[in-house]
Amino acid sequence: MSLWEYANPVKFLNLSGRVLPWVALLSAICLVVGLIWGFFFTPDDYRMGSTVKIIYIHVPAALMAINAWFMMLVASLIWLIRRHHVSALAAKAAAPVGLVMTLIALITGAIWGQPMWGTWWAWDPRLTSFLILFQFYIGYLALWKAIENPDSAADLTSILCIVGSVFAVLSRYAVNFWNQGLHQGASLSLDKEKNVANEFYHPLLFSIAGFVFLFLVLVLIGTRSEIRIRRASVIVARKIR
Amino acid sequence: MFMVLSVQDLCIARSGQVLMTDVNFELAAGQALIFKGPNGLGKTTFLRVISGLQPALSGKIHAKEDSFAYTAHADGVKPSLTVAENLQFWADIFDNQNIDTALSAFGLNDLKSRFAGLLSAGQKRRLCLARMLISNRPVWVLDEPSVSLDTASVTQLEEVIKQHLQNGGAALIVTHGHLDLGPSCKTVNLGEYKSNRAVYGDGAEAFL
Amino acid sequence: MRAVLLRDLRLAMRVGGGFGLAIMFFLIVAVLVALGVGPDVALLSDISSGILWVIALLACLLSLDRIFSLDYEDGTLDHLVIAPLPLESVVLAKATAHWLTTGLPLGLVSPLVGLMLGLPAEGYLWLVLSLALGTPALSVIGTFGAALTLGLKRGGLLLSVLILPLYVPTLIFGAEVARRGSIGIELQTPLWMLLGLSFGVVAILPFASAAVLRINLR
Amino acid sequence: MTLELGKYTSFVLSAYVITIVLLALLIIYVLWRNAKSKALLQDAELHKDA
Structure with missing residues (x-):
């Protein structure tokens, strides 16, 4: 009973139905714990004062924005190679979540940077690369909406996602080169490695876990609705012939 | 009789809609087949699949590489x-x-x-x-070739096709008009291949 | 492959007004920028290389949706798919035709427009060079976008939404080469990056575009 | 530990509020789409046998 067996949409519906409530519960717990702990029970940073509390939403959102696109890339590859509908629809369901995560990362990043940089938008390379990632998400979703035939839509968006990933990485370095970072990042670097004093670190882990589970829940629900819509259209199409 | 083209239990779909199933026929050099059938049956899709423009749902098409010349409704001029x-x-x-x-x-x-x-x-x-x-190219695939041709041009077309058949070519023609291409031409009614069952393997099947 | 290229060029000359269109666009937008930003030459000359690159990019973008749509509508594309030559070479021929009618003329005309925007003297060579090296990548990426939006209703708008993020690396490196050239500082790194990017894109992207075409023609 | 955010209170609060609002909108959108798909499927299943 290989993993691919769950690529069958109907089986996937049953499995995801059982798993969904638990993941939702887990995500809720982690989010609440992470945010409450981070918001109320951590001291202010000696230099940045209370704005450090923003890391509990900015870092997880930024992480999810990047990993959402990576997940869509993997799902697109699976669709192109093994032609499993669930992975194509999962990629489609993940896109809006990734888009909102990027938006959150952008806004919280700008708010966080304001006191340090003195302006709302300071073309910091990291924030700019999220702005570009945001455009990639917009393009990806726009292509999904523009094509009627579901199968060729899945193929085309998968190819766009793969090509887009290459250019996203290129843009990431081009932006870094373009502006070596107006201001050095705060004591915390926005990328994955977190050099943070540990009393900030544990709540951060929780809120990251919370965001990851939230992402999973939303993608599972999204994929299920995509499958149902596809199933309905197939039934209708088959009936009226 | 050297077989230029042989088609075995071909199934054809258009955007998730199965049109024809189990189409079987063979075409020898010097032979022509005229396909008749009601509108909307998918005759054009059928020709596109044979000429390799579109993948078939299932079934096999045996023909030499690059042996098709295809003429569609659009003139491409x-x-x-x-x-x-x-x-x-x-x-x-x-x-x-x-x-x-x-x-x-x-x-x-x-x-x-x-x-x-x-x-x-x-x-x-x-x-x-x-x-x-x-x-x-040996196999001509013609989709409504005689449309908007006057009688003189139709006879001209028949002449050209007969000439092509004589020197070893073959032709698959979908037309509503009448083309007499001499003895070596048979008429096939595609209506009988109209699909009545879902075929496993087509994209939408997985959702049922 | 050569036949497709020659025919497309001949078609561009007869119908599309050839590269006149791109040059006109380039000129007009440069004037608009000057009118918008104001006559202060000092300011204009600072931003001139970047502005010229952005206008060149937009000029490429505008003429992208014509690459496949004409052949798609009149059925020529179907015949090209069946023709003995590989689809990748058709895509490359189309991209080259687009480059010859937009990218290259822009590069050649850019000094004239640079003059108008007060580009510093030593900037001209690097502007032309960066455009000549960068625009092939713009054409090939654009061809990929044109293939993606083939046959879609409002494809033109979608094309720019899809393509602009893909243009970012080329724009950054190209404009950087032009900017550093205009202020005369060392520009090896962006130049090599631009070269590497253009060659990589021209070599690999046509395969993706051909795959997309096959899917769209299905 | 009393909650005292100092001079950056407005920034921290606005960041949190915006995030929560955006996440809420996303969750509502996903749930709405889920309900719509359920209705669509029921409707199709219903007519399947009719």
């Missing part, structure tokens, strides 16, 4: 190029240099230097059919 330039372009693509035989076969010699945009529908159709000769 560039209005801003002259007749000769249009044909010369395709001659370069199929690297066969003499476009004169094709021009004379369809009586386009005197229109050689005229812009294709100024041609009548019938003349454009003849220019499109002239491409068949240039491609010098």
Whole structure:
């Protein structure tokens, strides 16, 4: 009973139905714990004062924005190679979540940077690369909406996602080169490695876990609705012939 | 009789809709098949699948590589190029240099230097059919070739196809009009292959 | 492959007004920028290389949706798919035709427009060079976008939404080469990056575009 | 530990509020789409046998 067996949409519906409530519960717990702990029970940073509390939403959102696109890339590859509908629809369901995560990362990043940089938008390379990632998400979703035939839509968006990933990485370095970072990042670097004093670190882990589970829940629900819509259209199409 | 083309239990779908199932036939050199069938059956999709433009749902098509020359409803003629330039372009693509035989076969010699945009529908159709000769490929796939052709041009077309059959070519023709191509031509009614069951493997099947 | 290229060029000359269109666009937008930003030459000359690159990019973008749509509508694309030559070479021929009618003329005309925007003297060579090296990548990426939006209703708008993020690396490196050239500082790194990017894109992207075409023609 | 955010209170609060609002909108959108798909499927299943 290989993993691919769950690529069958109907089986996937049953499995995801059982798993969904638990993941939702887990995500809720982690989010609440992470945010409450981070918001109320951590001291202010000696230099940045209370704005450090923003890391509990900015870092997880930024992480999810990047990993959402990576997940869509993997799902697109699976669709192109093994032609499993669930992975194509999962990629489609993940896109809006990734888009909102990027938006959150952008806004919280700008708010966080304001006191340090003195302006709302300071073309910091990291924030700019999220702005570009945001455009990639917009393009990806726009292509999904523009094509009627579901199968060729899945193929085309998968190819766009793969090509887009290459250019996203290129843009990431081009932006870094373009502006070596107006201001050095705060004591915390926005990328994955977190050099943070540990009393900030544990709540951060929780809120990251919370965001990851939230992402999973939303993608599972999204994929299920995509499958149902596809199933309905197939039934209708088959009936009226 | 050397088989130019053989098709085994072919299933054809168009955007998730199964149209025809278990289509089987063979085509020998020098033979022509005329396909009849009601509108909307998917005759055009059928020809596109045979000529390799579109993948079939299932089933096999045995034919030599690059042996199809396909003519669709759309003429594929560039209005801003002259007749000769249009044909010369395709001659370069199929690297066969003499476009004169094709021009004379369809009586386009005197229109050689005229812009294709100024041609009548019938003349454009003849220019499109002239491409068949240039491609010098054994199996001709013609989708409504005689549309917008006057009687003189239809006989001209019949002449060309018979000539093609004589020197070992073959042809698959979908037409509502009547084309008499002599003894070696059979008529097939595609209606009987109309699909009545879902076929496993088509994209939508997985959702049921 | 050569036949497709020659035919497309001939078509561009007769119908599309050839590269006149791109040059006109380039000129007009440069004037608009000057009118918008104001006559202060000092300011204009600072931003001139970047502005010229952005205008060149937009000029490429505008003429992208014509690459496949004409052939798609009149059925020529179907015949090209069946023709003996590989689809990748058709895509490359189309991209080259687009480059010859937009990218290259822009590069050649850019000094004239640079003059108008007060580009510093030593900037001209690098502007032309960066455009000449960068625009092939713009054309090939654009061809990929044109293939993606083939046959879609409002494809033109979608094309720019899809393509602009893909243009970012080329724009950054190209404009950087032009900017550093205009202020005369060392520009090896962006130049090599631009070269690497252009060659990589021209070599690999046509395969993706051909795959997309096959899917769209299905 | 009393909650005292100092001079950056408005920034921290606005960041949190915006995030929560955006996440809420996303969750509502996903749930709405889920309900719509359920209705669509029921409707199709219903007519399947009719």
